[in-house]
Amino acid sequence: MFRKVLIANRGEIAVRIIRALREMNIRSVAVFSDVDRTALHVRMADEAEHIGPAPSSESYLRIDRILEAAKKHGVDAIHPGYGFLSENADFAAACEAAGIVFIGPTPDSIRRLGSKTAARTLAKAAGVPAVPGSEEPAKDLEAARRLARKLVYPVLIKASAGGGGKGMRRVDEESELDAALREASSEAERSFRNSEVYIEKLIDKPRHIEIQIAGDQLGNLVHLGERECSLQRRHQKIVEECPSPLITQNPKMRAAMGEAALRIAQAVGYSSLGTVEFLADIQGNFYFLEVNTRLQVEHPVTELVTGYDLVRLQLQIAAGEKLPVKQDDVQWRGAALECRICAEDAENNFFPSPGKIVQLREPSGPGVRLDSGVYPDWNVPIDYDPLLAKLVVWDENRDSTIRRMLRALTEYAITGVETNLAFFREIIDDPVFRKGCLHTGFVGDFFARRKPKSIPSQDLELAAALAAAAAHSKNGPAKNGQLTTRNQKPETSSWLADGRGSLLRR
Amino acid sequence: MKWQILIDGRAVEIDPEDLEAVKEVEPGVYSVLLEGRSFEVRAIAAPHVLNVETGGRRFAVEVRDPRNASRQSRAATGSGRQSVSAPMPGKVVRVLVKEGDAVDIGQGLIVVEAMKMQNEMKASRAGRVVEVRVGEGDTVSAGDTLMVLE
Numbered sequence: 120m121f122r123k124v125l126i127a128n129r130g131e132i133a134v135r136i137i138r139a140l141r142e143m144n145i146r147s148v149a150v151f152s153d154v155d156r157t158a159l160h161v162r163m164a165d166e167a168e169h170i171g172p173a174p175s176s177e178s179y180l181r182i183d184r185i186l187e188a189a190k191k192h193g194v195d196a197i198h199p200g201y202g203f204l205s206e207n208a209d210f211a212a213a214c215e216a217a218g219i220v221f222i223g224p225t226p227d228s229i230r231r232l233g234s235k236t237a238a239r240t241l242a243k244a245a246g247v248p249a250v251p252g253s254e255e256p257a258k259d260l261e262a263a264r265r266l267a268r269k270l271v272y273p274v275l276i277k278a279s280a281g282g283g284g285k286g287m288r289r290v291d292e293e294s295e296l297d298a299a300l301r302e303a304s305s306e307a308e309r310s311f312r313n314s315e316v317y318i319e320k321l322i323d324k325p326r327h328i329e330i331q332i333a334g335d336q337l338g339n340l341v342h343l344g345e346r347e348c349s350l351q352r353r354h355q356k357i358v359e360e361c362p363s364p365l366i367t368q369n370p371k372m373r374a375a376m377g378e379a380a381l382r383i384a385q386a387v388g389y390s391s392l393g394t395v396e397f398l399a400d401i402q403g404n405f406y407f408l409e410v411n412t413r414l415q416v417e418h419p420v421t422e423l424v425t426g427y428d429l430v431r432l433q434l435q436i437a438a439g440e441k442l443p444v445k446q447d448d449v450q451w452r453g454a455a456l457e458c459r460i461c462a463e464d465a466e467n468n469f470f471p472s473p474g475k476i477v478q479l480r481e482p483s484g485p486g487v488r489l490d491s492g493v494y495p496d497w498n499v500p501i502d503y504d505p506l507l508a509k510l511v512v513w514d515e516n517r518d519s520t521i522r523r524m525l526r527a528l529t530e531y532a533i534t535g536v537e538t539n540l541a542f543f544r545e546i547i548d549d550p551v552f553r554k555g556c557l558h559t560g561f562v563g564d565f566f567a568r569r570k571p572k573s574i575p576s577q578d579l580e581l582a583a584a585l586a587a588a589a590a591h592s593k594n595g596p597a598k599n600g601q602l603t604t605r606n607q608k609p610e611t612s613s614w615l616a617d618g619r620g621s622l623l624r625r
Numbered sequence: 626m627k628w629q630i631l632i633d634g635r636a637v638e639i640d641p642e643d644l645e646a647v648k649e650v651e652p653g654v655y656s657v658l659l660e661g662r663s664f665e666v667r668a669i670a671a672p673h674v675l676n677v678e679t680g681g682r683r684f685a686v687e688v689r690d691p692r693n694a695s696r697q698s699r700a701a702t703g704s705g706r707q708s709v710s711a712p713m714p715g716k717v718v719r720v721l722v723k724e725g726d727a728v729d730i731g732q733g734l735i736v737v738e739a740m741k742m743q744n745e746m747k748a749s750r751a752g753r754v755v756e757v758r759v760g761e762g763d764t765v766s767a768g769d770t771l772m773v774l775e
Contacts, residue, residue: 353742462740471740473714474767478653478667501714501739529681534653534669544681575682578659583677583684584630584637586655586666589647590675591688 120438121145121195121220126160127185127210128200131492131508132416133160136198139430148192150185152178154500159492166192173502179203182210186217196220196437198430202504205413206233222437224391224412231387232410236279236317238383242407245382249407250398252319260297263318267296270320276300278307279315284354286316324558325398327351328363328372328405330380331421333432335442336390342377343425344451346417349557350546352469357539357562358547359417360456361424364517364555369403376405383410392418392433416459416509419490423455423513454520455513458528458543460491461505465542473501477535482527486513486520499536507538517555521547545569631687632677706755707774709746711765715739720761726754728774735759735771748774 124140125148126133133149137160140147149164154173161167168188171178178184180203189197197214199205199222208229214221223229232238236256239249251270256279257263267274267290276299278286286307288299300316308314327348334340347363348356366372380395394415396408418429427444436442464470479495491508493499499507512527514520528544546552546565627638648656650665657664657679666679675686719736722728728748736745756773759765 467712470744471713471715471742473740477669478651501716503740505740532667532678534667534678541681541683572682575680575684578662579664579680579682580632580635580637580684581639582657582659582664582666583632583679583686584639585643585647585657585659586664586668586679587630587632587675587677587686587688588628588639588641588690589644589649589655590653590668590670590677591690592641592644593649594670 125194132200198222256315273321276303280311280313285310329396339442419511420455454517457511462536464537465539472537480532482530629689
């Protein structure tokens with residue numbers, strides 16, 4: 120096993136990996152940009168190295184600086200986390216060339232599965248159905264028009280090198296095609312330095328269901344079941360769960376999808392953790408979407424239901440060990456649900472809300488796991504993804520898991536930045552969500568049917584009024600944007616002295 | 626003398642004596658006991674108001690205490706001028722209009738990027754751009770005035 124591992128990432132996932140390393144007695148090396156000097160992952164790691172300015176293109180995406188840090192600290196391996204360089208075949212190859220193990224699949228597997236069009240071809244050859252569409256990037260507008268007509272609108276434009284909804288556009292009619300192609304292409308160029316886009320048929324009310332796979336370097340491969348990630352905003356997942364409610368209704372789907380995922384993995388001799396993503400419709404048909412050749416954000420739901428530590432598994436595979444699990448060993452118990460807690464304003468189109476975390480109260484108790492990358496007084500930088508933490512809960516079945524999640528969300532409080540906590544309290548309690556009738560447009564539909572909030576109880580208003588009065592008498596009136604509720608000693612407030620006096624004179 | 630508290634515009638009167646029921650348990654966090662029922666309340670100062678969160682709800686609260694009742698908040702409208710301000714810290718990636726341009730309602734004015742997301746700010750009514758205060762590449766803070774329309 121490795122002695123020392125560098126984590127080429129930040130935030131909650133770097134913290135998650137440090138925890139796995141510590142449990143295995145492996146030293147951890149964090150890397151950080153200018154704005155992350157005091158980030159939680161740096162505080163928690165055994166060693167840490169500065170790698171550049173805030174923009175990720177000058178720090179977390181710099182292969183040369185990360186390898187320099189790796190050599191300086193004498194690590195045996197690099198864990199890339201998710202995002203950043205995690206699916207960059209050149210980085211994996213550069214690690215190999217430097218004599219450092221890249222904790223992930225081979226550069227060859229990343230190349231063959233990383234391009235969505237190449238992966239679709241591979242999936243079809245392996246007998247796995249894909250959404251009808253082009254395998255080739257769209258060359259010109261005329262060809263794109265012909266193809267879109269053949270597929271019948273609505274169609275979806277996607278970036279070949281894409282992910283997370285970047286470079287993706289829905290097109291409902293031909294008049295929108297030209298603009299959508301140009302926008303998608305330029306967004307793809309900005310996000311991935313690759314402007315290639317392709318077109319596929321849009322599946323109505325699709326569900327996003329993915330299969331977790333794990334393969335060792337000896338050719339053993341297993342799947343660890345599914346995660347349903349149909350709740351998305353801006354094409355990015357925000358709620359994930361296992362089991363999928365659709366698969367609970369159609370139990371044969373799990374084995375069928377699992378086998379399909381394994382056929383794709385076998386075709387490239389896959390060794391590491393990976394995720395094969397599918398779209399499924401309500402009839403239980405499923406279509407290959409793409410392969411993510413890395414650890415996923417939502418891996419904890421699989422961990423809670425199967426009992427395996429996926430990061431530990433990934434480290435064991437990378438160190439050349441035999442997969443400690445056979446397909447027949449894998450069992451799924453209970454239900455797990457994850458909410459991605461982000462610094463964003465759900466009431467304002469999920470607008471990012473960076474800034475300082477003023478108050479933080481984290482949930483705990485039975486069945487609650489919090490993978491967090493923040494702490495009180497931490498300044499959430501503007502430069503990266505707004506994910507603060509993942510709240511993951513487990514219980515015996517989906518209903519009790521939902522109740523447990525609502526309980527944990529009630530305990531959770533973050534102030535200073537806007538978060539989507541209140542939004543989750545509402546959407547997890549939504550009757551349609553509770554029934555498990557999900558699809559990728561669920562969040563949009565939810566906002567459309569959402570009822571106005573009820574009038575709060577008089578007690579609640581009175582409690583709010585009393586606290587406001589107490590805050591006011593301590594701090595004086597709210598000033599323009601200045602936070603005065605903290606760090607102010609009562610003695611420094613002449614207003615308060617005056618207030619006390621007036622209370623006594625009353 | 627009673628204090629008048631406006632909670633999302635609804636008036637609640639409280640007696641300063643009732644503050645006995647309130648304990649500040651952490652900075653900005655209050656425990657309130659009302660006839661045996663327990664509430665935890667968080668107070669966060671925001672521009673011109675206090676945001677108060679409790680029971681999963683958030684209220685915008687204005688406290689009017691008798692000693693500065695003469696102070697009234699003035700609504701910042703009426704001049705016909707409208708400033709477009711940054712809703713969050715970020716970086717200006719594109720300025721889509723220039724000074725003197727006439728703009729229609731809904732027209733894109735400026736694109737600000739933060740946390741990997743680009744946001745196009747649009748005109749909330751028709752008018753003319755009288756001033757552009759930022760350029761492409763500028764870093765802006767929440768609340769900064771980006772441009773002025775009239």
